[in-house]
Amino acid sequence: MVAALWSAPDVQADEYHYRNILVGERASGMGGAYTAVSDSPAGLYYNPAGVVYAAGGSITASVSTYDYISKSYGRGLSGLNDWNRRSTNFVPSFFGVLRPVGNGVLGISYAMPDAVTEDQDLEFQDSANSIRRYVVNFNNQDRTFQIGPSYARRLNDELSVGASVYFHYREREWISNQLTELTSGLYQMNNTYFQTNEYGYKPVLGVMWSPLDKWSFGASVSKVTIYEGKADSQVTTRSTDNDLTFVKSATEDKRKHPLNVTLGAAYFYSPAFMISADAAYYEKFTDPIYGERESVVNLSIGGEYYLNPAIALRAGVFTDYANTPDLVAGQSNQPEHVDYLGLSFSVTHFTRNSSLSLGCVYRDGDGKAQIVGGSDEIQDVSYTGASLFITSGYSY
Amino acid sequence: MKRPLVVIATAVALLGSVIHADAGPSSDRTRLSDQAGVFADTPQDVAAEINFGRNVAARILARYPLHGDEALNHYINLVGNTLTLSSARPELTFRFAVLETDAVNAYAAPGGYIFVTRGALNAMSDEAELAAVLAHEIAHVTEKHIVNAMNISGESGGTGIGSIFSSISDPLRAAFTVAVDKAMSILFQEGLDQQDEFEADRYALELLAVTGYDPRALERYLEKLGSRHDMPQTITDTHPGFDTRLASLRAATGEMGLEKAGQARLTERFTSYVHK
Numbered sequence: 001m002v003a004a005l006w007s008a009p010d011v012q013a014d015e016y017h018y019r020n021i022l023v024g025e026r027a028s029g030m031g032g033a034y035t036a037v038s039d040s041p042a043g044l045y046y047n048p049a050g051v052v053y054a055a056g057g058s059i060t061a062s063v064s065t066y067d068y069i070s071k072s073y074g075r076g077l078s079g080l081n082d083w084n085r086r087s088t089n090f091v092p093s094f095f096g097v098l099r100p101v102g103n104g105v106l107g108i109s110y111a112m113p114d115a116v117t118e119d120q121d122l123e124f125q126d127s128a129n130s131i132r133r134y135v136v137n138f139n140n141q142d143r144t145f146q147i148g149p150s151y152a153r154r155l156n157d158e159l160s161v162g163a164s165v166y167f168h169y170r171e172r173e174w175i176s177n178q179l180t181e182l183t184s185g186l187y188q189m190n191n192t193y194f195q196t197n198e199y200g201y202k203p204v205l206g207v208m209w210s211p212l213d214k215w216s217f218g219a220s221v222s223k224v225t226i227y228e229g230k231a232d233s234q235v236t237t238r239s240t241d242n243d244l245t246f247v248k249s250a251t252e253d254k255r256k257h258p259l260n261v262t263l264g265a266a267y268f269y270s271p272a273f274m275i276s277a278d279a280a281y282y283e284k285f286t287d288p289i290y291g292e293r294e295s296v297v298n299l300s301i302g303g304e305y306y307l308n309p310a311i312a313l314r315a316g317v318f319t320d321y322a323n324t325p326d327l328v329a330g331q332s333n334q335p336e337h338v339d340y341l342g343l344s345f346s347v348t349h350f351t352r353n354s355s356l357s358l359g360c361v362y363r364d365g366d367g368k369a370q371i372v373g374g375s376d377e378i379q380d381v382s383y384t385g386a387s388l389f390i391t392s393g394y395s396y
Numbered sequence: 397m398k399r400p401l402v403v404i405a406t407a408v409a410l411l412g413s414v415i416h417a418d419a420g421p422s423s424d425r426t427r428l429s430d431q432a433g434v435f436a437d438t439p440q441d442v443a444a445e446i447n448f449g450r451n452v453a454a455r456i457l458a459r460y461p462l463h464g465d466e467a468l469n470h471y472i473n474l475v476g477n478t479l480t481l482s483s484a485r486p487e488l489t490f491r492f493a494v495l496e497t498d499a500v501n502a503y504a505a506p507g508g509y510i511f512v513t514r515g516a517l518n519a520m521s522d523e524a525e526l527a528a529v530l531a532h533e534i535a536h537v538t539e540k541h542i543v544n545a546m547n548i549s550g551e552s553g554g555t556g557i558g559s560i561f562s563s564i565s566d567p568l569r570a571a572f573t574v575a576v577d578k579a580m581s582i583l584f585q586e587g588l589d590q591q592d593e594f595e596a597d598r599y600a601l602e603l604l605a606v607t608g609y610d611p612r613a614l615e616r617y618l619e620k621l622g623s624r625h626d627m628p629q630t631i632t633d634t635h636p637g638f639d640t641r642l643a644s645l646r647a648a649t650g651e652m653g654l655e656k657a658g659q660a661r662l663t664e665r666f667t668s669y670v671h672k
Contacts, residue, residue, distance in 0.1 A: 309435065
C-alpha cells in the first residue's frame with residue numbers, strides 16, 4: 001500500500017521547462033518570438049537592447065494572466081486509476097516602464113515567469129487493491145518573481161546594446177495529506193510539508209543589430225544565479241502497523257540554472273506586418289537538488305498584422321521542451337519528460353496613447369513520468385495548458 | 397541539442413557576411429499604431445499646437461522684425477488664405493507675414509503661423525512663385541512636420557505641450573521654453589527631415605494646381621535661387637540641395653501631368669505690391 005503514496009515534491013513539473021509563462025504584451029501573442037523585436041517594455045525581459053526602438057516618450061505596460069494547467073497521469077494511482085492534476089492562477093505576470101534619458105533608455109520591469117497554484121482534493125476506491133478509500137488533499141504554491149532595472153543605448157543607426165539586472169526570488173510551499181484506508185480496516189496516513197525560498201540575480205545582456213532596411217537581428221544572454229536557498233520539509237507518517245514517524249529536514253543547497261542564449265531574427269515587411277523567430281538555447285547542467293538536466297533548444301515563430309491602425313492581430317507557435325532525459329524502463333524516481341508545443345494568439349486595440357490586448361496561449365504535450373516514489377512503473381502523461389492574458393500599454 | 401544552435405548561429409553569421417551595413421532600421425519598423433497621424437487630432441491637440449506655434453512665431457518675430465508695409469502683409473495674407481481654402485486642415489486659421497530681413501527663406505510655425513522674408517520676396521518674379529513658397533510652408537503645417545518631429549499633443553500623450561503651456565510651475569515652463577528652443581533650432585539650424593521637405597514640395601505642387609496658379613512656379617523659383625552665386629547658406633542649411641529638390645519636383649510634375657499646364661502667374665499684381 002505504501003506504493004500508493006506518490007512522491008509529492010518530485011512531481012513538480014515546472015522545473016523541467018523554461019517557458020512556463022510567456023511574458024509581455026506583444027511577445028505573448030507572438031509565441032515569445034521577441035528577441036529581435038523587443039521594442040516595448042517587455043523587451044527589458046527578452047532583449048533590453050531593443051527598447052531603444054520603442055515609440056513614444058515613456059511607456060508602461062502591464063500584463064495579467066489567467067493560467068490553467070491540466071495534467072493527466074495514466075493509471076497514476078495504485079496502477080489502476082488515472083490521476084489528474086490541475087492548476088489555476090491569476091497572476092500579474094509582467095509590468096514594465098521605459099523612459100528615454102539622454103541617448104539611452106532607462107527601464108524597470110517586473111516579471112513572473114513561473115507560477116503554479118494547485119488546490120486539489122481527491123477521493124476514490126480501489127477494491128481490487130484492497131483499498132476502501134484513498135484520499136489526497138494537497139495545496140501547492142510555487143511562484144518566481146523577477147524585478148530589476150535596465151539600461152539600453154543606441155551605438156549607431158544599426159546597433160544597440162542593453163542590459164537588465166533582475167533580482168530573482170522564488171517561494172514554494174507544498175502541503176499534502178493522504179489517507180489510505182484498507183478493506184481490512186487498517187489505515188495509513190501521511191502529512192507532508194515542504195517549503196523553499198531562494199534568492200538570486202539574473203543579468204540579461206542584449207544586442208540588437210539592424211543592418212538591413214527591413215531586418216533586425218537580436219541576441220541575448222542570461223543566467224539566474226542563486227546566492228541563497230533554503231528548503232525545509234516535515235513528513236509525518238502513521239503506518240498500518242500504527243507506527244508514527246516524524247522526519248524533519250532542511251537544506252541550503254542552491255538550485256542551479258542554465259546559461260540561456262537566445263538568437264532572433266525579425267522581418268518588418270511593412271508597418272502593418274512583421275514576422276519574428278527565436279531560437280533559445282539552454283545549457284546542460286547538474287542541479288544539486290534535481291540532478292542532471294539536458295540542454296534544450298526551444299524555437300518560436302510569431303507574426304503581427306494590423307487590420308487597421310487601431311487593431312492588430314498576433315499569432316505564434318513555439319516549443320517548450322523538457323530538460324530531462326527520456327525515461328528508462330527498470331529504473332525508479334526518474335523525473336518526468338514531457339515536450340510541449342504551444343500556440344498563441346492575441347488581438348490588440350489601440351488608441352493614440354494606449355493599447356489593450358486580449359490573448360491566449362495554448363500548449364499541449366504527451367510524455368512519460370514516474371509519480372509513485374520507489375516504483376519503477378512508468379505512467380503516460382498528457383498535458384494541456386491554456387493561458388488567457390489581458391494587457392494594457394500606455395505611452396506618455 | 398547543441399546542433400540546432402550551431403546551425404542558427406552559422407546562418408546568422410553567413411547572412412551578416414553578405415549584407416552591406418549601410419542601412420539602419422526603416423520606417424517599417426515603426427508599427428502602424430505608432431505612425432504619426434494615424435489617429436485623429438483631439439480639440440486639445442489643435443489647441444496645444446496653436447499655443448505652441450504662437451510662441452514659436454513670437455520668437456521668430458523677435459529674431460526678425462515684421463515688415464512695416466501693411467498693404468504688403470495684407471496682400472500676402474490674401475494669397476496665402478486663397479491657398480489654405482484648399483488645404484487639409486480647415487480647423488486652423490492661417491496667418492501670413494513678411495519678415496524684414498535680406499535672408500532668403502520662409503518659415504512655418506505649428507498652428508498656421510507662416511512667414512516669408514523680404515529677401516525671398518525680392519527673389520520672386522510673380523504671384524505664382526509667392527504662392528508656391530507659401531504652399532510649401534502651408535504643407536509643413538498641414539502635414540504637421542514639426543508637430544510630429546517634436547511629438548506635440550494636447551493630452552498627456554507626446555510631450556504634453558498643452559498641459560505644460562497651461563501650467564504655472566517653473567519646471568514645466570522651463571520645459572516649454574526648451575521645446576520652443578528646439579523648434580527654433582529646427583527652423584533656423586537643423587532643418588526638418590529631408591523627406592518632409594520633399595513632401596512639402598510635392599504638396600505645394602498639388603496646391604498650386606488646384607488653386608489655379610502655375611504649378612511650375614516652385615520649380616522656377618528654386619532654379620533661380622540655385623543659379624545665384626550670392627545665395628546665403630540659410631536656405632541650403634535647412635533644406636535639401638537645389639538639384640535634389642528640383643529633380644524630385646520635376647519627377648512629381650511629370651507624374652501629375654502638369655508639365656504643360658499654363659496657369660496664372662499674375663506678375664503685374666505681384667509687382668505692384670512687392671517691387672513697387
